[in-house]
Amino acid sequence: MRKNCKLALLGLFITGWASAQIDTSELGELRQGKEYNISQKQTFPDFTYQSSDHEDLTKIRTKYGLDAIAGKGSDIERAKRLLKWFHEEVPHNDAPNIESLNAISIIDSYRTKKQAHGCYPLSIAMNEVFLAMGFQSRTVICFSGRYPSPEGGHVINSVYIPSLKKWIYMDPQDNAYIMDEKDNLLSIAEVRERLISGGVLKLNADANYHGKADDLNDYLYTFMAKNLYRLICPLKSEFGSQTRAKGKTIQYVELLPVASKDPVVDGFETNTNAKTGVNVINFHTNNDRLSGKNHNPHFGLSIP
Structure with missing residues (x-):
């Protein structure tokens, strides 16, 4: 069982784990x-x-020896090695975000x-590690459908694997990825769909929280079942994209189910911070297949 954990962002708290048993109310929602x-x-x-090739990403790759860490082999194997290395390199602990x-x-x-750092900074750093090694990757902020407060959340990554021609679910906090009954890697959308339909879901054997092996029911059927309702991605995936520098504009796309309530104003919704001048723009959609204006790439959360 996990303690409730918190990550603060502009007054918003992303809180962590709860029960070690399947909570049918989470799946019902x-x-x-x-x-x-x-x-x-x-x-x-x-x-x-x-x-x-960007200088900041090149610095990450060389500073931490990522070529050697990723090693040889398939893109799947390399992505898994990068995930495990980062999970072991920076432990999780819920604390206020650092400024940069x-x-x-x-x-x-x-x-x-x-x-140590909360799930949000961990996902940001993991994202940049993947980018530095040539993977397309995004931070995915996951919330519940509970209003006016989301009652916590979690932040993971969606990584595009060229050999699979799909985006896959990866969680640097827990060194976790999700598979089906044949050990095929699943996307965030496929995990969500299988939670809803009752399909088979498997966690990798070395997924863990603070060194303790993850419990499938606790992690997926309670914690993530609650938090795969409202999904938010930054539009720009780049070095320092989430640093809230004075006067900066940050854009997000938020995927919501049909007939969901409009989220309250928080650190990820459209607003301008009166003190810092940081301008947040959030584009809401109910279409998980929707493309950007040039139709490439798609949202990356739909089932392939």
Whole structure:
């Protein structure tokens, strides 16, 4: 069993684990909000992914020896090695975010000060590690459908695996990825669909929370079943994209089920911070297949 954990972002708290048994109310809420509207027509800016040749990503790759860590082999094997390395490199602990949210600051703050981090910074750093190694990757902020407060949440990654031609679910906090009954890696959307339909879901054997093996029921059927209702992705996937620098504009796309309530204003909804001038723009959609204005790439959360 996990303690409730918190990660603060502009007054928003992402809280962690609860029960070690399947909570049917969590699945019920997800099932009630299962429908998307693939006929919905709207546009938003395209998702973009910084090139691994960018100087900041090149610095990450060389500073931490990522080529050797990823090693040889398939893109699947390399992604798994990067996930495991980062999970072991920076432990989880719920604490206020550091000001500069990028992989170098996050990794080095643990190396020099033993400062562990919450799921949000961990996902940001993991995302930049994947980008540095040439993977398209996004941070995915996961919330419940509970209003006015989401009652916690979790932040993971969606990583595109070229050999599979699909996005897969990866969680750096727990060194976790999800598989079907044949050990095929699953996307976030496939995990969500199988939670709703009752399909088989498997966790990798070395998935763990603070060194203790993850319990499938606890992690998926309670914790993530609650938090796979409302999904938010930054539109720009690049070094330092989530650092809230003075006057900066940050754009998100938020995927919500049909007939869901409008979220309250929080750190990820459209707003302008009066003190910092940080401008957040959030594009809401009920269409999980929707593309950006140039139709490439798609949201990355739909079932292939």
